[in-house]
Amino acid sequence: TQLLEQSPQFLSIQEGENLTVYCNSSSVFSSLQWYRQEPGEGPVLLVTVVTGGEVKKLKRLTFQFGDARKDSSLHITAAQPGDTGLYLCAGEDTNAGKSTFGDGTTLTVKP
Amino acid sequence: DAGVIQSPRHEVTEMGQEVTLRCKPISGHDYLFWYRQTMMRGLELLIYFNNNVPIDDSGMPEDRFSAKMPNASFSTLKIQPSEPRDSAVYFCASSPLAGGYEQYFGPGTRLTVT
Numbered sequence: 001t002q003l004l005e006q007s008p009q010f011l012s013i014q015e016g017e018n019l020t021v022y023c024n025s026s027s028v029f030s031s032l033q034w035y036r037q038e039p040g041e042g043p044v045l046l047v048t049v050v051t052g053g054e055v056k057k058l059k060r061l062t063f064q065f066g067d068a069r070k071d072s073s074l075h076i077t078a079a080q081p082g083d084t085g086l087y088l089c090a091g092e093d094t095n096a097g098k099s100t101f102g103d104g105t106t107l108t109v110k111p
Numbered sequence: 112d113a114g115v116i117q118s119p120r121h122e123v124t125e126m127g128q129e130v131t132l133r134c135k136p137i138s139g140h141d142y143l144f145w146y147r148q149t150m151m152r153g154l155e156l157l158i159y160f161n162n163n164v165p166i167d168d169s170g171m172p173e174d175r176f177s178a179k180m181p182n183a184s185f186s187t188l189k190i191q192p193s194e195p196r197d198s199a200v201y202f203c204a205s206s207p208l209a210g211g212y213e214q215y216f217g218p219g220t221r222l223t224v225t
Contacts, residue, residue: 031212042115042202042216043154088154092212098167099212103153 003027004091004102012108016078021105023089024071030092032072033099034063037086079109115217117203123223129191132220134203135184142211145178145188146202148219154202159211160186193224 007022023032031050035043047056049065049072056063060083062075076083086106090099116135124130136143144159158168163180171178175194180186190197200221204214 033213035216040218042204042219043214045213045215048213090212090214096167098156098159099214101154101156 004089004100006087006089006102006105008105009103010106010108012110013079015080015109015111017109018075018077019079019107020073020075021087021107022071022073023091023102025091026070027091027093028069030069030094032065032069032092033090034072034074035088035090037088037104038084043086043088076107079107081109081111083107084109115203115205115215117201117217117220119220120218121221121223123225124193125225126194127192128224129189130193130197130222130224132188132201132203132222134186134188134217136186136203136205137207137215138184140205140207140215141183142206142208142214143180143186144202144204144206144211144214145186146204146216147199148202149199157188161211190222193222195224198222198224 005024033048034046037043047063052067052069054065060077064073086104088104089102093100118133141162145157146154148154157170158178160180178188200219202216202219204216206214
């Protein structure tokens with residue numbers, strides 16, 4: 001089973017600050033997804049990255065897939081309280097025929 | 112589309128009772144997944160189906176857990192008998208893609224076993 005490690009595990013910042021969270025593995029993934037989960041809800045798909053080195057932007061969120069397709073990062077610019085939630089990455093494990101989820105980063109943005 | 116629908120949203124039961132969780136996937140999605148989420152263990156895949164057929168049930172904790180998908184629009188996860196350690200949030204997700212790598216989650220069922 002391919003493992004995904006996310007860091008930091010917890011992050012608490014003030015509104016307006018920038019932040020980056022990481023998703024790392026020693027294994028290569030065919031694609032990687034990022035999800036955000038708000039309290040009391042299910043995870044919501046934010047983006048899929050497929051190509052090594054790929055960068056995707058979703059408003060204030062920037063997602064990057066590592067060149068070797070083993071890692072990914074999520075950068076949030078000028079964080080807002082609405083960004084608060086659990087951020088999960090999931091890697092496409094082609095050999096196993098299913099996705100592997102990381103343990104997530106819990107982000108709190110204080111107003 | 113209404114998204115993935117799960118019922119009930121909350122379930123409180125006593126140890127030893129049977130619990131049935133229900134899921135209606137998004138129409139047209141060929142893949143259906145059942146997950147369990149706890150603080151200690153994070154999000155765990157229990158079982159997934161492709162075109163109503165169970166493909167991988169290696170995550171099912173033990174024989175007390177069973178899942179069925181009798182048709183493309185309905186699935187159940189049953190726990191019999193339930194134990195306090197089964198307390199968790201159970202999610203159903205569906206996906207339209209081959210391999211199921213982009214998943215759409217339901218709101219979850221919060222199960223408490225006393």
